[in-house]
Amino acid sequence: MSDVCIVGVGIHPFGRTDSLSGLDQGVFAVREALGDAGVDWKDIQFAYGSSDAAGNPDTMVERLGLTGVQFINVRNGCAAGGSALFSAQMAIKSGEFDLGLAVGFDKHPRGAFNALPAEYNLPDWYGEAGYMVTTQFFAAKIMRYMHMFGISREALGRVAEKAFRNGAHAPHAWRRVPVGIDEILNAPMVSDPYSKFMFCSPAEGGVALILASEKKAHALGKPLIRLKAATMRTRPPHSFEVFSPSIDVVADDRAPRGTATRIASADAFRAAGIGPADIHIAQLQDTEAGAEIMHMAENGFCADGEQERWLAEGQTEIGGRLPVNTDGGCLACGEPIGASGLRQVYENVVQLRGDGGGRQVPGNPKTAYSHVYGAPGVSAVTILER
Amino acid sequence: MRAIAEGLFTHEWPPRLIGGRERLTGRMVFPCPAGDGYEPVALTSEGTVWSWTVQRFRPKSPPYGGPDSFAPWIVAYVELAGQVIVEARLVHVDPDAVRIDMPVRLAPVPLDPAADDPVMIPAFEPLGDEV
CATH class of the missing domain: 3.40.47.10 (Thiolase/Chalcone synthase)
Structure with a gap:
């Protein structure tokens, strides 16, 4: 073939x-x-x-x-x-x-996206009580992840700071003005632990x-x-997804749960015949700052908890070991749902051609990875090679 | 007590939440879905905080049915050991004092405390000194 x-x-x-x-x-x-x-x-x-x-x-x-x-x-x-x-x-x-x-x-x-319960097969009271709000899910998910794996709020701030810094060099990005980490951390809270700079916006x-x-x-x-490779997969049992009135209890809840991302990612690496260590650039779903952190591990690029050190050392910056979201990702570009995953692939093609200008990853990158995750527990991954 | 929906709480005092055990698999969910596939089960009233956040802006209406005046509230996932993790408000505690794994008990609250005949929604409050 x-x-x-x-x-x-x-x-x-x-x-x-x-x-x-x-x-x-x-x-x-x-x-x-x-x-x-x-x-x-x-x-x-x-x-x-x-x-x-x-x-x-x-x-x-x-x-x-x-x-x-x-x-x-x-x-x-x-x-x-x-x-x-x-x-x-x-x-x-x-x-x-x-x-x-x-x-x-x-x-x-x-x-914010305005979803109605019936569209998700949920009872009306769930929306009346105020739970049809995607930001609650994202915040609750990272809150537990930070607790389990020792991720700090500063790490969330570093992700957002990097996004706006990279976005400044991407002509297609929406938010192209760098924002300092103190301003990010001290901005009004939307849903704890996330301030307004840590969420992307519909666009x-x-x-x-x-x-x-x-x-x-x-x-x-x-x-x-x-x-x-191009894979699209749905969620496994026991995963935690948006708009969940309940979550399954599991025997060992100290380990991360399975996700659609883990399945799509493993399949993509199998199809491409390479592993995470072979990837030179990654665009990872960053609906919010914590999503990028969790997805670094779910896609196999580091162990759970290692992100804290990676971010402190700048390993996901343009010049780092694995540049992540080189055009500022969803945080800087916003999220038009139908276009968002293809933007990641666009950015990877630009990078592999060496056309990234002020955001070009150095060292003549040859492999690039993209990853989307979202409601209702779906994920799509691509791997490009030059 | 008038609940926000039928089938969420048992008709006893104090009320308990009603989950649904899938007959085929034994998997427990909340709320109990309609139909023969699920058996209603009164859930335990004490659990621990699995995760949480604070809703800091007023959700859009519809679907939100709360009062026009808005004050932030805590939304938590509470693990009922061996049963299911349920989403509910967390009340009678300051966000700064919330901890994952903290013990809580069921304490339904009105969706609109100022309403004449308010509807009650699932909520939990801390067990012990915090109250």
Whole structure:
């Protein structure tokens, strides 16, 4: 089976763009990606599009051209973008197609996500009592993790500080002004232990990736960025997820619980035939500062508790042992659900090409990892290799 | 006592929470889902804090049904040993004094203390000196 290569990338800057719909931002990204790949829309044989709140992606054919292209919409919670990419690579791996598109975009209202109990098969009283608030879950999860593995609140601050510092160098990031760690730690608390700088915000944006078979990529004359693995997995028993009125008791609760992330990550490493120590750059889901910390361990990059030292020593900085969230991640870019996972892959392609400018990881990186996690206990991972 | 929903509390004093044991697997959940697949079980009233946070802003309405005036409240996951970990308010304690593993007991509170006929929601309070 031939490798699948990413031959073109495009992005509409994340954040708030009042004048453009979510779909417009997706179209913008597709045009940029087509130009980057040096192909025309009519050359695209298939597309997978993801959007959670900004309409059906396939309607963009009206803007891009009515070529009759196969266009499948993907809606899969926070793993929507990763699911679109997984599906796109399978279409090429199968031999059915050799040039296609994965696109994701979104546009969410301001403020916290406003979920209703019925959408999650929960009783109405759960929402009336005030529990349909995603931030409660994230805060309760890190609160226990900090207790179990000795993670300090300063470590949370360091993650946020790094995000804004990296975001300052990423043209597509939303928050591009560095914020000092004292300001982060002393900012108003949203949900303890998280201050307002430690949560990402729902946002807008669009990302497009052009995928090609290895043969087609050679013909296009593009540098070969290989998609060595793309996995999407759901949660195992006993995991702790958003909007949980109850959690299972387990015999040994001093060990970390299983997660969708652990499964997706292990599968991706198996598919790629490499291990965590072989990864040069990682984009890890950072819905909040603690998520990045927990996901460092869940994806196998360090042991639980080691993050405290890694962060104090700057090991996840641009010049560190394993640069994490080189464009500032969700904390600096915000989270348009349908586009967020594809932004991570976009950033990895930029880094592997050496086009990262002020945020470029030194040392000519050859491998890059991306990881998404979200409601309702879904995760998607990719591994790229140059 | 008027509960926020039927089937959450037992009709006794003091009330207990009602969980649901899945008949097929024995797994316990809260609240007890409707249908034949789950057997209602009165849960133990004492447990320990598994994790917690503070809700510092007023949740959006709908779905939130609390009063317009807002004061932060603590939301906790309380482990009822050998049964299930339930999500509930933690009351009669300052956030600075909350500790994971601290012992607590069930103490339902009104969703809106100022209401004429308030509905009661699941809550726990510390056992011992903190009260």
